[in-house]
Amino acid sequence: MSLSNLQSRDLKHLWHPCAQMKDYETFPPMEIVSAKGSLLHTANDGPLIDIISSWWCKSLGHGHDEVQQAVRDQMEKFEHVILANTSNELIVNLCEKLISLNPGYNKVFFADSGSDGVEVAVKMSLQYQQQNGQEQRKKFMSLQNAYHGETILTLALGDCGLYSAPYAALMPEIKKILDIPYVSGKVEDLPFEDFSSLLEPLEEYADELAGIVIEPVLQGAGGMLFYHPSFIKALRDWTSARGIHLIADEILTGMGRLGKVRACEFAGVLPDFSVFSKSMTAGFTPMSCVLTTDEIYNGFYDDYETGRGFMHSNTYTGNAISAAAAVAALEFYEREQVFARVAKDSVYMHELFEDVAAETGALLNVRSCGFVVAADLDMSLAGLNKKRCGYELYKKAVRKGLLLRPLGNTVYFLPPLNIERDLLEKSADIMKELIFEELRS
């Protein structure tokens, strides 16, 4: 395979994320020269539709003018100042916006990556239990098929064997809740159901649990699996009654991705902790935050000498470049009523997927909520029934101008919240064409 100069230089030194690098020799990296809106512009081929929002974070697409301008303006003041014992108008403004968007919460703690955010929430939960008369509460549970990040703790909270198996020796044991009520179709349309009986198997752990960690409504890396929001209600009722924390990892789902500020809103539920990242900064730079209640905060509030403070820090806690992007993104979401538009356009995106499913007969289990729609390739069909079918589809899709990046054999769209309808249609057309080609192959 002939490589461009840039590709050769890349392969010499760059170890890419989430990869067997040998694959890069037959499928060399695409050179990106610029990006605007929902399009990535390549050096040697046409534009690519970024239908996955560059790993789910570019919620307002690339080069968003207002967010960029906010970063430029902030750099006139400062890029980053230690947040221990300092404050500034920007970070306070961000806190106020986050709290105002999330009634019931009153405190904001900032971290860097999404994984860091989940670690913060789990640490807060455990420490709270330890120093508030519940020393026996030291364990956590999470959901089957969960994904919460790639640090050792968050891998242990997750249930993606591929990512975690080699590191078992370092991972704490985190039991998984099974029998999740997965659903197909449009999640927003589901009527309330009582899932409390599904939680009966948890009873044996009730006395030792500090908290339960969930991705609400949508499990992303686990396979773009949606479950019934009422299940979150059952979890909240069960945990509240027993003094167990509920921790929502809203890194993927929050800030408009599902058409709401928090996915837990579909269940009318306020967890003890909610973690945001990705869409919070519109995918500019890493920042995560944990929102929590006065009750949790007060469990740490005491004289210094008691040792009850929360001593976590990330170097870049409250980073001003990220905070500027976040404030601009949240203001844009609000002013342009982006979340409401997502809720509406999501019906349209769902229909596009249903159409591809109907026309090709090759997609099973079409499901969506907000601006995430997914379906499974019917692997029983000739043409699809092959190893790494999703990966083969991916390589062909980019040649047609679509960054369709299946998870295993699950195809999905997770586009910028402000993507143009014609790009959605074009994406669906490309996917359809590809599937037909595979079926004929």
Place this chain on the structure above:
Amino acid sequence: MSLSNLQSRDLKHLWHPCAQMKDYETFPPMEIVSAKGSLLHTANDGPLIDIISSWWCKSLGHGHDEVQQAVRDQMEKFEHVILANTSNELIVNLCEKLISLNPGYNKVFFADSGSDGVEVAVKMSLQYQQQNGQEQRKKFMSLQNAYHGETILTLALGDCGLYSAPYAALMPEIKKILDIPYVSGKVEDLPFEDFSSLLEPLEEYADELAGIVIEPVLQGAGGMLFYHPSFIKALRDWTSARGIHLIADEILTGMGRLGKVRACEFAGVLPDFSVFSKSMTAGFTPMSCVLTTDEIYNGFYDDYETGRGFMHSNTYTGNAISAAAAVAALEFYEREQVFARVAKDSVYMHELFEDVAAETGALLNVRSCGFVVAADLDMSLAGLNKKRCGYELYKKAVRKGLLLRPLGNTVYFLPPLNIERDLLEKSADIMKELIFEELRS
């Protein structure tokens, strides 16, 4: 205490890092309105000398023109694009610079926060051992007084009880290497010593160890403790002979902080992994990277189906805003010979501390390497012999215009690498004045 409007708003919602928030009621956060060079400008008081580089990361001070311009220019192209299966001139350029600065390494893996970077190195080490015939190598060791971050794994690698005690239930057991040869004085002046006998107690773990993780030469959060560089040579010889990895956390020490690219250079040692962050982006936005060898990389290189790939990802792996800052910072370091100047100015900074020690008689164990100098307050002296003496000094220092932030009872300077000499002198004068006031109190 009367609070400004901004302070009241801050205390309502913002949970600050590394704090007992009750302390903020008597010592409310200082409002920062802008920052330039080594100065933070406050709303209600004079400027503050950022003598700790805003938690050790602002290596070129605030508002550095070239680095800012690089970020602005990059935003004209894109802020962030998924790095899986893509490449771009910027990130390849950064890789080439990192490799060229670090002969012996050939591969670069990017992560977000410093903790993420350490997690990546440890995961790589463990996975390498597991899939290259050393399945029994599942344990890690680290050093007494270590600090490697605040995720659960990195807390376990660390040895700072204050930060980790409440989370013991989730932490893997990581044994600590004791009898570190700590030193006083100027580290650069130390002659070679043979410390191999210090490692004899490790022999019993030799067969089960995957790797040993160290902060080379300087242990930061553990108390600004310096140890003899020859100890790293002993560790490298011992680990190499046994097929155990050496992992250097150069987050604080690397990229010029100690006057070298890597602190391990003082020992003439190439670890299997070196982790960089802080000074790499000149403290603009979170980015870390792990440098490693072809040998390690080849232990993952295989057909996809073997499952030997390294599947780690951070959402923002290779983030372009951070990468632009990093390239600009590294170019500035090189063109202006910043590291060589650090090595020279560090002698001057050390002398300033020695002078304060001599004049006040209140500082013990003055020690330094590169642009980090530290000393311990003599707690036996009347006036200093009180609870939280360091914290009391901190509160008084900021009133005099110096962001002196002692670690326990250890005072230190860790300024931007390009700080002006007169600000160093002023900092030393303020510290001296403060200590005299305490001694008289």
